[in-house]
Amino acid sequence: MKCITLCSILLLFLGCEAFLEADSPNDQIDQSDVFQDEAYATAAVTNLYSALRDGVLLTGKTNGLSVLFGLYADELDYYSSSGSAFEAFYNHQIMASNTNVKSIWDASYNLIFMCNSALEGLDSSQNLSPSVKNQLKGEALFVRTLVHFYLNNLFGEIPYITSTDYVQNQKVSKTELEKINQMAIQDLIEAKAFLNDTYPSTERIRANRSVVSALLARVYLYNEKWQEAELESSYIIDNTAIYNLGPSLNEVFLKSSKTTILQLKPKKAGDNTDEAVSFLFSSAPPPFIALNPDLVSSFLDNDSRKRDWIKEVTDGDQIWYAPFKYKQNQNTKASQEYSVVMRLSEQYLIRAEARTHLGNLIGAKQDLNMIRNRAGLEDTTASNSSDLIEAILTERKFEFFAEHGHRWFDLKRLNKAEEVLGPVKNNWKITHILMPIPETELLLNPNLAPQNAGY
Numbered sequence: 001m002k003c004i005t006l007c008s009i010l011l012l013f014l015g016c017e018a019f020l021e022a023d024s025p026n027d028q029i030d031q032s033d034v035f036q037d038e039a040y041a042t043a044a045v046t047n048l049y050s051a052l053r054d055g056v057l058l059t060g061k062t063n064g065l066s067v068l069f070g071l072y073a074d075e076l077d078y079y080s081s082s083g084s085a086f087e088a089f090y091n092h093q094i095m096a097s098n099t100n101v102k103s104i105w106d107a108s109y110n111l112i113f114m115c116n117s118a119l120e121g122l123d124s125s126q127n128l129s130p131s132v133k134n135q136l137k138g139e140a141l142f143v144r145t146l147v148h149f150y151l152n153n154l155f156g157e158i159p160y161i162t163s164t165d166y167v168q169n170q171k172v173s174k175t176e177l178e179k180i181n182q183m184a185i186q187d188l189i190e191a192k193a194f195l196n197d198t199y200p201s202t203e204r205i206r207a208n209r210s211v212v213s214a215l216l217a218r219v220y221l222y223n224e225k226w227q228e229a230e231l232e233s234s235y236i237i238d239n240t241a242i243y244n245l246g247p248s249l250n251e252v253f254l255k256s257s258k259t260t261i262l263q264l265k266p267k268k269a270g271d272n273t274d275e276a277v278s279f280l281f282s283s284a285p286p287p288f289i290a291l292n293p294d295l296v297s298s299f300l301d302n303d304s305r306k307r308d309w310i311k312e313v314t315d316g317d318q319i320w321y322a323p324f325k326y327k328q329n330q331n332t333k334a335s336q337e338y339s340v341v342m343r344l345s346e347q348y349l350i351r352a353e354a355r356t357h358l359g360n361l362i363g364a365k366q367d368l369n370m371i372r373n374r375a376g377l378e379d380t381t382a383s384n385s386s387d388l389i390e391a392i393l394t395e396r397k398f399e400f401f402a403e404h405g406h407r408w409f410d411l412k413r414l415n416k417a418e419e420v421l422g423p424v425k426n427n428w429k430i431t432h433i434l435m436p437i438p439e440t441e442l443l444l445n446p447n448l449a450p451q452n453a454g455y
Helices: 006-015 038-054 065-072 085-090 099-124 130-155 166-170 177-194 209-222 226-237 274-279 293-298 304-308 344-357 361-374 385-399 406-413 417-421 439-444
Strands: 076-078 260-264 289-291 310-314 319-323 339-343
Touching: 038 099, 038 130, 038 260, 065 076, 065 085, 065 274, 065 289, 065 406, 076 085, 085 099, 099 130, 130 177, 130 209, 130 406, 177 209, 209 226, 209 260, 209 339, 209 344, 226 344, 260 344, 274 319, 289 293, 289 319, 293 319, 293 385, 304 310, 339 344, 344 361, 344 385, 361 385, 385 406, 406 417
Parallel strands: none
Antiparallel strands: 076 289, 260 339, 310 319
16 A cells, blocks of 8 residues: 655645635644644545545546446446546456556545544644544544445455554555454444534535434445444434425435535535536537436336436437436536535435335335335335335436446445346456456555455
């Protein structure tokens, strides 16, 4: 794993704009002073979200999960130049030298280092109030766990890094899957204890307890801890004073949406989302990517998501489709849309899946129907557990298309990838369940061996 010096991490902390309504500090200061001052400490921690927005995993740019794993699964088709690192995702021809894979790994571990540096600085701080210190520690723990969660689901066994000791980190080995899950859950439980129910800012751009519960619910679901998943999702769903689905699909991705649990604020005033820039196109054929027409045709005609979240573009003879959840790809003077990281619909569908496995089919159908009814669909006709699980997976497909790789992770965790992708991806192999560890990392640190199977 690459060595990152404390000097470079300080530049990462203070070279970005603060993810706050207030301006970030402009002067460079000693690293030892960063976490002695509330404004600097807050700027350092809120810049963790800036990293997610600008280049790590959840970014709406083309190197983010939404694009890469929309191509990798069955959501997006590729139309740009042949031989690119993006086409390799679409055609399942990824090699350990793929630049997008390397970018995911490097940017993720850089951000994990930033989180650990923040946690160590907060622990040693003598000047911050307990309330400020706890809030910032909870946020840093949340972001660190979020990044590890995605790395784990992309690469399998990966190092779970909790230190800034670069000598140790250069020689680190993979962490066993069971240990990764234990550490993630422990970190999230600790983070939740540090945080409050209220958001620390006027917008939903920083973690509170519900944000941590949202990730905990997902981690528990992926680990088949059904009762725990139900409890965490209920914690959010039951907080109706803050969260509600609302009647309009066109309001879901607005910055003021009550269905949002966590969102990422654009860098500049008036900017909107990188997702809109990446996905929207106005002329045909598409210059880069478009929705797979089979995905579009699989929507029921009366599904409002097909009407409100998908845009048709034609050359007069043929029609292509763009994801249209985010509708503003230009500066609008006042930002209208923020990038949504977590939203209430997922919690309803997590709870529906957990309740199905717990035998509460009535409760599961009620949760599923909340999502279906908002989309203008009738109640589900699923009447047994297996049919209900299939109905939930289908609903997740329609609800979360082109969002942070949800579709890919669902196919992977439910052992559906072979069944769904085998017939439509000519180069599909079962070993494609995991990404390859970047070859440069294996050369730098042989302790990361063996390479994942198939690469």
